[in-house]
Amino acid sequence: xxxxxxxxxxxxxxxxxxxxxxxxxxxxxxxxxxxxxxxxxxxxxxxxxxxxxxxxxxxxxxxxxxxxxxxxxxxxxxxxxxxxxxxxxxxxxxxxxxxxxxxxxxxxxxxxxxxxxxxxxxxxxxxxxxxxxxxxxxxxxxxxxxxx
Amino acid sequence: xxxxxxxxxxxxxxxxxxxxxxxxxxxxxxxxxxxxxxxxxxxxxxxxxxxxxxxxxxxxxxxxxxxxxxxxxxxxxxxxxxxxxxxxxxxxxxxxxxxxxxxxxxxxxxxxxxxxxxxxxxxxxxxxxxx
Numbered sequence: 458x459x460x461x462x463x464x465x466x467x468x469x470x471x472x473x474x475x476x477x478x479x480x481x482x483x484x485x486x487x488x489x490x491x492x493x494x495x496x497x498x499x500x501x502x503x504x505x506x507x508x509x510x511x512x513x514x515x516x517x518x519x520x521x522x523x524x525x526x527x528x529x530x531x532x533x534x535x536x537x538x539x540x541x542x543x544x545x546x547x548x549x550x551x552x553x554x555x556x557x558x559x560x561x562x563x564x565x566x567x568x569x570x571x572x573x574x575x576x577x578x579x580x581x582x583x584x585x586x587x588x589x590x591x592x593x594x595x596x597x598x599x600x601x602x603x604x605x
Numbered sequence: 606x607x608x609x610x611x612x613x614x615x616x617x618x619x620x621x622x623x624x625x626x627x628x629x630x631x632x633x634x635x636x637x638x639x640x641x642x643x644x645x646x647x648x649x650x651x652x653x654x655x656x657x658x659x660x661x662x663x664x665x666x667x668x669x670x671x672x673x674x675x676x677x678x679x680x681x682x683x684x685x686x687x688x689x690x691x692x693x694x695x696x697x698x699x700x701x702x703x704x705x706x707x708x709x710x711x712x713x714x715x716x717x718x719x720x721x722x723x724x725x726x727x728x729x730x731x732x733x734x735x736x
Contacts, residue, residue, distance in 0.1 A: 462676055463688050503650075504686035510677050517674065519687055521650040521714030545646075550639055557633035558648055567684075581675075585650030585714015588675060 462508045462517075502543070502559035503587075505567055511599055514569050514591045521585030528582075530589060532575040537589060540564040572596075629693035632668070632716075636696075640728055642721035643702060649692045650714035657711055659718065661704040667695040668716065701726035 503520035516537055520528075528541040545560035547553075569591060577592035632647040649657070651672030658669040672690040698704055701722050708719045 462674065462680055462682050463685055463690055506685045506687050507683040508676065508680040509683050510680050513677065514683070515677065515680065517687075519650040519714075521648040523713070545635065548637055548639065548644075551637035551644070552639075553635065553637045555634055555636040558635045558646065559633070570683075582713075583675075584653050584673075585648070586672075586674065 462506055462515075501565070502563045503565065505565060507567060507569075509570065511593070513593055514573055516567055516569075516589040516591070518565065518587040518589070519585065520563075520587050523582070523585070523587070525582035525587070528580075528587065530578075530580055530587075532569075532573070532578060532591070534575075535569045535571050535573055537567045537569055537591070538564070539567075539587065539589075628689045629669075629691040630687065630689050631694045632692045634694065640722075642719060645696065645716075645718040645720070647692075647694065647716045647718070648714060649711075649716050651690070652692065652711070652714065652716075654711050657709075657716065659707070659709050659716075661698070661707050661720075663700075663704055664698055665695055666698055666704070666707070666718065666720065667693070668718065669693045670716075 503518045503523075505519070506517045508515045508517075518539055520541075520543070522545070523541060523543050528539060531538050540563065542562040543560055545558050570593065572594045573591045574594050575591075579590045581588045632649050634648075635644075635646045637644055645666070645668075647668055649668075649670045649672075651674055652670035653673060656671040656673060658667075660667040660669075670692045672692075674690070698720065702720045703723045704720065706721050710717045710719075
């Protein structure tokens, strides 16, 4: 399930590869390195997935425990920029054994396809996932040409 | 929205059976202890209360959850940091923790699990009497 968004390696030939990759991910963290020029370093917050259809582009930011009103979402040309901060209260009286959760300010820049329409953007926050939908321009959509 | 319905339906129908080896994400956690007990805070964005599974016995605490993501039909992945839709992580408990009294709370994808210590194990301050 979700193969179309969570990696497009769903053919059986990739299963072994995925297991190895998964083991590696567990070992070194959740993030596969990316060659994208704006890709953040490993363990950057928040992790993002991007999916596209001919009509729109969907960006998912996995940002649990963030106050949605404090998020700053903007689009410049074809770049989606999301910034904000996450406050993780620290209990001064307690002893910490693990502190893996990100706390503080964050900013992510995500390159979108060139044909997105910055005027038609919708953002929702639910269960800790920020879902930004950006419509694509009509002209860029594939059209069926009928021969008369 | 059709996309949302589809995503939900897929996730219920395609529930993997006997695929325990399916890749699962280890959610990042903060774990801290005070005099009353231990608190685990785990990040599981995309998981709703209905899709959360917490199991505890004397020795183990298991946290599991499935994401439900609202996706339009026919979507193709462009980029993915998150490459699985299931979270799973387990912890070994110690004897002084009272796993019958665990409390859990999920808020905006942050799961807080509170495991109290058995009363007899809570630290008592020993007064030193002077003669």
